[in-house]
Amino acid sequence: MSVIEVRHVTKDYGHGRGIFDVSFEIAEGEVFGFLGPNGAGKTTTIRHLMGFSKPQEGELYINGKDCWKSAAIIKHDVGYLPGELAFPKGMTGEGFIQFMAEERQISDMSRTDYLKEMFELDSAMEIEAMSLGSKRKLALVTAFMHNPKVLILDEPTSGLDPVMQERFIQFILEEKKEGKTILLSSHIFSEVDATCDRIAIIKDGVVVSTIEAAKLKHNTNKTFKIEFATKKDYQQFLARTKFKIPVERPDQNQVKLNLTDETMQRLFTELSEVSIRFISEIKFTLEDYFMDFYDRKKSIAAGEENLEHGVH
Structure with a gap:
């Protein structure tokens, strides 16, 4: 009612x-x-x-x-x-x-x-x-x-x-x-x-x-930040990966990836072939979702298309 x-x-x-x-x-x-x-x-x-x-x-x-x-x-x-x-x-x-x-x-x-x-x-x-x-x-x-x-x-x-x-x-x-x-x-x-x-x-x-709210809190899409041990490892990962990775600076050695449960295993398989310094999950928040509508540049960087499914 x-x-x-x-x-x-x-x-x-x-x-x-x-x-x-x-x-x-x-x-x-x-x-x-x-x-x-x-x-x-x-x-x-x-x-x-x-x-x-x-x-x-x-x-x-x-x-x-x-x-x-x-x-x-x-x-x-x-x-x-x-x-x-x-x-x-x-x-x-x-x-x-x-x-x-x-x-x-x-x-x-x-x-x-x-x-x-x-x-x-x-x-x-x-x-x-x-x-x-x-x-x-x-x-x-x-x-x-x-x-x-x-x-x-x-x-x-x-x-x-x-x-x-x-x-x-x-x-x-x-x-x-x-x-x-x-x-x-x-x-x-x-x-x-x-x-x-x-x-x-x-x-x-x-x-x-x-x-x-529950769909946001239990969103299956995840964002990971990865820092490679050396620039050589980073370049090797870029050359072999099947993920689309925007290169903002040629001297960087970090990437952010938006993943589903299905693609996560593929990422870890690829990472096993290089050395990394750390990998951390970035929690998706209500603020992230809100900013999709108020800051389109940020929404693209955050992988807006991954959020279109199941939460609108």
């Missing part, structure tokens, strides 16, 4: 800005990563999901409710963390928490207290005097305090220090175990890689790829 549905949504602001025919679905209990740099269209999509903006084309639904027509219900039910934080003036953190508790009719504050302790939030401070990190913690507490089943998080760890970023990741994994449905929009590879079941990459307002 799809809890979140985005169907062919377009919002064209002109001059190539906006989102264009964006579609994806998020199943119940799934953590879905929405990955892209600032300006790619992540926040625009999320604002449509929260009913802040009406699409020119397409439809969006959360729990079967139209996001534009049922915006008030969705704002009440969903745990939403905006990328750009805005709070009422003249309030302390605690005052804002109490305000949100009344809005959501929360009488038991035990979960709120747990969240404040987890994220080490000093809620007694005036919000205007808080650092960006403290404001982000306040937003996190109020997004999760009513224990929502659906969470929409836009750049949730922006402004947090590394310790709090790691704590946030562990908390999301706990929420995942509880069966929460989470849309996590981010440009931070580590938090997406650590938490998400599927990942959509957005570029210039277009979703260019949707992949299962």
